[in-house]
């Protein structure tokens with residue numbers, strides 16, 4: 106596998122994904138009952154923003170947000186910055202490192218909640234285990250995350266969230282794999298909230314992914330997309346999106362409240378597009 110998330114950590118697409126993850130966990134932790142979080146493609150949990158390639162991509166992502174006065178941001182984006190910077194950082198802090206999805210989830214999960222993080226690369230999984238050491242709510246599994254969907258779900262808690270975030274080295278094949286995994290997991294665990302991140306290079310490929318989910322008969326599916334380049338332009342990545350099966354109540358409003366401001370920050374030239382819409386139900 107050639108993909109190295111360290112090269113992309115904190116870029117505009119990572120920011121989009123993590124803001125949505127925070128919105129999901131904030132909604133799910135409103136109710137007191139414990140929840141289970143499964144991160145199928147977890148990564149190493151923390152990335153060095155001073156490394157040159159990471160810093161170069163993060164400049165158009167987290168570093169741009171971090172330079173924005175907190176008071177001018179919608180509440181969800183302010184909360185995102187607070188989690189990235191840590192509870193003790195001041196309002197003008199510039200992060201030196203960037204938390205991956207496991208670290209972000211760990212900041213929001215409560216004492217009675219539980220999480221499993223799957224990472225197939227042994228060195229990444231070992232780094233993640235070190236990063237999360239000592240927190241007994243959190244388990245790190247060096248295994249295939251797709252296979253873990255069958256093995257670890259439905260969880261004993263009965264309620265929870267899955268994040269599917271593969272590297273998309275072969276986007277068309279991986280999108281089909283993700284669609285099949287969403288459909289099968291929703292069949293086996295109808296109450297589960299399932300989120301999958303996807304890259305947008307060609308708009309037609311993302312639209313095919315949406316149609317595939319609609320044709321499978323999933324009842325409630327929300328899609329939140331944010332592109333910083335026009336559709337089909339030749340940048341390596343024009344944007345990204347998340348599909349969310351069974352989104353929690355009012356998640357659509359939460360994302361709609363933050364997405365225009367997030368787009369304005371990530372695409373200061375206003376190129377591209379943003380939107381949150383129901384693919385099914387609503």
Ligand SMILES: C[S@@+](CC[C@H](N)C(=O)[O-])C[C@H]1O[C@@H](n2cnc3c(N)ncnc32)[C@H](O)[C@@H]1O
Nearest residue numbers: 110146147148205206224225226249250270272
């Ligand atoms: C996009 S990165 C994950 C980023 C992480 N979710 C975050 O938001 O911080 C994808 C990760 O999946 C790992 N990976 C690739 N194939 C996998 C598989 N089949 N099962 C589990 N992990 C896998 C890669 O090593 C990489 O660390």
